[in-house]
Amino acid sequence: MPAGEYDVVVVGAGILGCASAYHIQRLNPGHRTLLIDRLPAAGQANTGRSAAMFRNVFNSGDNRTLADTSIDYYVHLAREKDVDIGLEMIGYLWLMDERQLKESAPQVQAMEREGVEFRDYSAGELKKMMPSLTTEFQPGGEHELMGLEPVAGGLFAKKCGALRPEKLVYHYVDEFVRLGGKVAFNTEATELLLEPDRKLGLEHEPFAWQESRITGVAVRGDLHGEIRSKRTVLATGAWANGLLEPRGMDSHTKAKKRQIFRVGTSGSPELGGLLRTEGFSEHKTIPFVILPRSGIYIKPVKSENAFWLGCDEEVNRAYIDVPPELDELQPEASHYENNIRPVLKEYFPAFAGARPSSMWAGLFGINSIDHLPYVFAESGVVVVAGDSGSGIMKGDAIGRIAAGVCEGSDEARLYGGASYSVGRLHYRDRKVEQEKWLL
Amino acid sequence: MPAGEYDVVVVGAGILGCASAYHIQRLNPGHRTLLIDRLPAAGQANTGRSAAMFRNVFNSGDNRTLADTSIDYYVHLAREKDVDIGLEMIGYLWLMDERQLKESAPQVQAMEREGVEFRDYSAGELKKMMPSLTTEFQPGGEHELMGLEPVAGGLFAKKCGALRPEKLVYHYVDEFVRLGGKVAFNTEATELLLEPDRKLGLEHEPFAWQESRITGVAVRGDLHGEIRSKRTVLATGAWANGLLEPRGMDSHTKAKKRQIFRVGTSGSPELGGLLRTEGFSEHKTIPFVILPRSGIYIKPVKSENAFWLGCDEEVNRAYIDVPPELDELQPEASHYENNIRPVLKEYFPAFAGARPSSMWAGLFGINSIDHLPYVFAESGVVVVAGDSGSGIMKGDAIGRIAAGVCEGSDEARLYGGASYSVGRLHYRDRKVEQEKWLL
Numbered sequence: 001m002p003a004g005e006y007d008v009v010v011v012g013a014g015i016l017g018c019a020s021a022y023h024i025q026r027l028n029p030g031h032r033t034l035l036i037d038r039l040p041a042a043g044q045a046n047t048g049r050s051a052a053m054f055r056n057v058f059n060s061g062d063n064r065t066l067a068d069t070s071i072d073y074y075v076h077l078a079r080e081k082d083v084d085i086g087l088e089m090i091g092y093l094w095l096m097d098e099r100q101l102k103e104s105a106p107q108v109q110a111m112e113r114e115g116v117e118f119r120d121y122s123a124g125e126l127k128k129m130m131p132s133l134t135t136e137f138q139p140g141g142e143h144e145l146m147g148l149e150p151v152a153g154g155l156f157a158k159k160c161g162a163l164r165p166e167k168l169v170y171h172y173v174d175e176f177v178r179l180g181g182k183v184a185f186n187t188e189a190t191e192l193l194l195e196p197d198r199k200l201g202l203e204h205e206p207f208a209w210q211e212s213r214i215t216g217v218a219v220r221g222d223l224h225g226e227i228r229s230k231r232t233v234l235a236t237g238a239w240a241n242g243l244l245e246p247r248g249m250d251s252h253t254k255a256k257k258r259q260i261f262r263v264g265t266s267g268s269p270e271l272g273g274l275l276r277t278e279g280f281s282e283h284k285t286i287p288f289v290i291l292p293r294s295g296i297y298i299k300p301v302k303s304e305n306a307f308w309l310g311c312d313e314e315v316n317r318a319y320i321d322v323p324p325e326l327d328e329l330q331p332e333a334s335h336y337e338n339n340i341r342p343v344l345k346e347y348f349p350a351f352a353g354a355r356p357s358s359m360w361a362g363l364f365g366i367n368s369i370d371h372l373p374y375v376f377a378e379s380g381v382v383v384v385a386g387d388s389g390s391g392i393m394k395g396d397a398i399g400r401i402a403a404g405v406c407e408g409s410d411e412a413r414l415y416g417g418a419s420y421s422v423g424r425l426h427y428r429d430r431k432v433e434q435e436k437w438l439l
Numbered sequence: 440m441p442a443g444e445y446d447v448v449v450v451g452a453g454i455l456g457c458a459s460a461y462h463i464q465r466l467n468p469g470h471r472t473l474l475i476d477r478l479p480a481a482g483q484a485n486t487g488r489s490a491a492m493f494r495n496v497f498n499s500g501d502n503r504t505l506a507d508t509s510i511d512y513y514v515h516l517a518r519e520k521d522v523d524i525g526l527e528m529i530g531y532l533w534l535m536d537e538r539q540l541k542e543s544a545p546q547v548q549a550m551e552r553e554g555v556e557f558r559d560y561s562a563g564e565l566k567k568m569m570p571s572l573t574t575e576f577q578p579g580g581e582h583e584l585m586g587l588e589p590v591a592g593g594l595f596a597k598k599c600g601a602l603r604p605e606k607l608v609y610h611y612v613d614e615f616v617r618l619g620g621k622v623a624f625n626t627e628a629t630e631l632l633l634e635p636d637r638k639l640g641l642e643h644e645p646f647a648w649q650e651s652r653i654t655g656v657a658v659r660g661d662l663h664g665e666i667r668s669k670r671t672v673l674a675t676g677a678w679a680n681g682l683l684e685p686r687g688m689d690s691h692t693k694a695k696k697r698q699i700f701r702v703g704t705s706g707s708p709e710l711g712g713l714l715r716t717e718g719f720s721e722h723k724t725i726p727f728v729i730l731p732r733s734g735i736y737i738k739p740v741k742s743e744n745a746f747w748l749g750c751d752e753e754v755n756r757a758y759i760d761v762p763p764e765l766d767e768l769q770p771e772a773s774h775y776e777n778n779i780r781p782v783l784k785e786y787f788p789a790f791a792g793a794r795p796s797s798m799w800a801g802l803f804g805i806n807s808i809d810h811l812p813y814v815f816a817e818s819g820v821v822v823v824a825g826d827s828g829s830g831i832m833k834g835d836a837i838g839r840i841a842a843g844v845c846e847g848s849d850e851a852r853l854y855g856g857a858s859y860s861v862g863r864l865h866y867r868d869r870k871v872e873q874e875k876w877l878l
Binding site: 148198208252256313314315319322369379427434 | 753754756782
């Protein structure tokens, strides 16, 4: 199948590409829009390998707007449109030691003033609900060597939860196709096409003195050859730089490896009990739990009788500028052993003897300057990147903003009707409020 | 020679590393400060391969402050201290077509209000001073196909010129050593050392749950082993990411290849005449000339009876995240043929038959967000990067700011006494005014 000509080509069928393609087509019903991905289906790369959680808890007003309106849309899909996206509002629970409770109080109060709903739990309440949580450390334990402090309380946020990202992206793709969009899987973009505005027909064009812009992508796979498009939307996440750098452009993001470890509850009545904890939500399970300071999180997955465990690493986890393909990326059992288990077993001793039954590695594309996404047009490309691990939770809003940028609009209308100035997410003259509440 | 312990180790003896090392030692006379470089002498990498020009013409107030005070210091060195740094105040001359003159007028007026001194030249005046300049195009010429417009005037700035970067860095190194600083050449930093604040003595430390910081660098070469230091200053320019990324840090800059082509005047009386143009400065040569729109520049080098030619490429020149060593970087004759010569010969036909007698390639480390340098402390490292091709012209000020950051000061005192808030150059909560006057 030859490649052809389109109004817009969207490269990358992860959450941001699928949401962008859908909103572009929704706003421009007559458009010839093409969505391509090198994998055989949507959401098969990092979208499908994420923890797939969402939250409305951010100190940055921009992030709150992006997440809040996206969550509202997902809730609308699930409850009013009856779309199965696996939505479970299980909440987030930050377990905190004494110092953390004190230090985070001003930020929490500021978020509350902006409408984020929290509930505080005392250590005693938490212990009652989750008997397997340790809230008092015995003197002389390993926690002392490790510098861990006991849990002094918990901060629970309820407009937070989990969804099934593959279901969400399928929904976007289905709607995109229903509106006339075309999809080509097994189609890899190998190069951004750069052409002069005034072609001379000479070899080696464009020259440095020519005005030139991106006019499409070269592809291989099910589609092959050159796809010409008025706009090229690059939503390739962690791989954005691979296509941009050869053209002298940059996504201003870099990738880090993210690993998730699945620990089953079978054989451990205590872990089974923890998974079926009541009182936090209608789902009768624990919330998504974040352990004190360490960046370690516990996601309950009742349908698998398991927990997913992960740990965000700020320091000493390499940035990758142009990552390899996912099958070259191995999860490391040592990461669980060295970085997760030692902390986890202090707070939840029931995990002491547990071993992961499976594990997987993915990537996230990070904007390490302010931890908000970039959406900008440059030389004919619209770059959508740097969701910093929160692409799913902000996906709908980012898709609407990308569609706005694609049209050359100054404003995008988010779900619920709020207007968002798209220039805020450009890397130049950036206006966003920096995010500091990282997990 | 084993490596040892220092208060500060400065990695990279280019202009920014040398200026930083000197100012750190000047402010802390008792400090044990070590400056290392993998090459056998200072300024041998990109500092020595640059066009080595300086200007005070920037629309960003931050850039003007950095450049202005640095130029003042260099003039002070040359004229009051009698230090030979090869300073020649030949000026910069932007040749502009009609539209460019009009479009740049508001920026030029704004800079004039801020004290930048310009002189306007009409096309007629320029033609009189440089008879080999074409100011009128004949209909039907190649310029039409190329979209070039005739020169309508020139903008001359006089607090601009050339210096000899190797002499400047030697001066900084000499002064640094005189104040007690130590220098180790042929010494390559291979790794930033990262250690937990509270060591447990376990294998694989630091773990993700430990507070840890950079405590020095591993080196090989004349020094070998581990250098421990309270502060590590990374002034490795285009190579900054190579040391930072493995530790999960980023310089927020990327490199591009920069090429310079030397064209001699021998055999061309016209080129010889151009090189000996009178009227612009006491040096009796043309200023540093920038051709309309194309990013192409002409540097006169009377001591070599030659011009240096270059062309900054925004689009279609690849960004390099972690560049190879310089000897793997080749200049491309085709770059001169395709990107420089076609434009050059339209404005200065005397170059039509000229061919470069030599050429060389280097790199510049670019901050493509706002085109100002980054100076910031993170996890025990002070990163000095992203001078975007203007490290020499802002080097003294950046060195003073790096010394301030190193000390933990909020303010740095620049040459002439002005105080500069060092946080302005951090990548977070950045305050700088973006640069738009790129060449």
